[in-house]
Amino acid sequence: MNIDFLTDARSLITLASFVTFAGIIWWAYVSHKPADFNQAAMLPFADGDIGQPAAAEQDGEVRHG
CATH class of the missing domain: 1.20.5 (Single alpha-helices involved in coiled-coils or other helix-helix interfaces)
Structure with missing residues (x-):
């Protein structure tokens, strides 16, 4: 070669x-849009599905831990 x-x-x-x-x-x-990054940045703090309250919050009960 x-x-x-x-x-x-x-x-x-x-x-x-x-x-x-x-x-x-x-x-x-x-x-990508900055909104995508902002939404992804909040994922660790999500307490359920994004955009929907957690089941405990729907009953008026707040659980910690």
Whole structure:
């Protein structure tokens, strides 16, 4: 095999990997709405289904723990 061919192949693979990485970063940070991130940030604090009160709150009983 020719060394120039291997160098060119490695360069193309590196370029394709960088473009893929940049695309993933763009998709993760640019294409989503900030409201999606705000909703996801509140998930650890959710006490049931998002947007619906928990069953205990519907009965007027508040449970802690």
